[in-house]
Amino acid sequence: MSTTILPEDRPLASHKSTRSRETKRYGFFPGCVAKESCKELFNSTMLLADKLGIELIELTAASCCGASVVNDVNRDVARVLNARTYAQAEALGLDDVITICSTCTGHMRAANKELLESEERMDQANAILGKFGAKYHGEVVVRHLLWMLIDDIGLDNLRSMVVRPLNGLKVAPFYGCHIIRPESVNGWESARNPHSLEDVIEAIGGEAVDYAGKTRCCGFHIQLEKDNVASSMVGQNMRMAKDSGAEAVITPCPLCHLALDGYQQDAAARWGRTDLPTFHLPQLVAFALGVPPEKLGLNKHLIDPRAIMVERELIS
């Protein structure tokens, strides 16, 4: 039987920082995609951290979070892989692990919740970690950069740091499933009607576009299963965004980014051309905070965002 090892008054889906605001030293889990096909995300995150005056300590020996796929093969392996990552963060004295991917966020939080809720699972993980001298004590809190921006930096503070406001650029938020669902795992905001991305868009001088697709799925995880289905999911959502007046999209998830940036072209036959450029969250925030645009890897996107930025007189 599994038993909880936490006092009942401690929230399990905890997302509040356990560190003081002055410290501003965070464990950083970039995830696989930011190190592989979305390196511009990794780079712009580090540039943003500099502007924000925070220190992101990369967990360089961390493994993949399991990517929502490894659960299909084995019930326990993703949980134990993440326990290993948390043990590394604890050993470095870092309780907060900051992610920049919705899928990493959801799956690392799910693993943490399972570990904290069940002594049996925690013991199983630590028995394996013990084979190489590691131990997880259950102190880590996994948070997305988006939540950290709002909770630790603060929207007012962020607004005051903006040197290059977006001139009312109409930006459609695209959350990515795993940063909001299931609510029992994430719970930072309403999964049905989130507004953190809208708040950030407005804080940096953009205009947030509301559309039904913002909390829907990009289809990334089935791109290789049946590609016309995945691209159609992209097309459906981007059609809604475009019809609501969006000029660009922002996402906190590199998997969504790969899907939205890569598949709009293929979806055009069914949904019409949308061609909405998609920004990684830290890219657009870093731009507004004054990071030179040529350092943000905007040229790496398949749908070049620089055209709309020129049109809106954000860059020349």
Added chain:
Amino acid sequence: MAQIKLDIFRFDEATDTVPHRDIVEVDIPETTTVLDALEYAKAEVDGSISFRRSCRSAICGSCSMNINGVTGLACKTPCNTVMDDEGVVKVDPMPNFQPMKDMVVHMDPFWDKYARLKPYLQAKDKDSDHATERRVSPEDMKKLVDVANCIMCATCYALCPVVSVDPAFAGPAAIAYAYRFIEDVRDAKRTERIAQISEDYLWLCAHCYACSYCPKHVDPNDRIIDVKRAAINDKVMLDERGPRHALVVAKTIKQTGMLAETEVILGTVGRFNVRGLLKVTPLALRMVARGKLTPVEMAVGGTAPMLGLASMKPIPKVNEVRTIFESLEVPV
């Protein structure tokens, strides 16, 4: 008492070509359920408003509809939790279904997908006179009780983004119901059932967790993963893209600690599947052209695994990751 404005989708397939909307204002306590508000409007204002309902207490599964953009049971949704500042509660039929009359939809595609499962026990013995009990241990029964709570309300099916673009997908409820028999120790057709649901695109689930809004906590999202694991465990129909993908992702993590993108693409599509690879090539080339992937990464990712080598540089202390995989006897 509050004034609630019901903004109602109106459509009758027998007479209408396009839907219209009616606003019906009702004076009721704002904690009234949306279903009771509709009942009130039907009784007091317009008897032609149509919707399905029976039990009024989340047991019959009839009254799922779209309420202010969110699909769920009208009997379980108090107006004050959904209405906007003007007291508007907007009701529409469930998405992913063909409307018949107002909130009543054609449920046939949903039932058809159930029917394909043969949703009844196909017992191991042919004991037709029921002389002996078919006993199930509490431990085995525990796996089934949650999923047996499914009331077939189709909320998950209506919310499923894959169904919305590809109606061939079995959908969350049917897969969860397949699980209910696959994990039933009395059932003799486990393998056939896994094969059937695999053919009905089990592996097309997009992992989006939209079905985590299940009003009965069946959590089809988790049951879908359970069925996939059963398929991998029992080695049923593994030479398909879905299971190949799951296995190659796990394999690259074991080897390198990371999800090695190029190897995952080749392993999923099939290294010798020329047609399949040609289909992914244009996107890959666009990514190379933009510098998202380097030609070296592509070449190494493509050829190293054939030589039995890791396709990318392993993370520090990758042996720890391998220890985890070996301790848990992960089949990769």
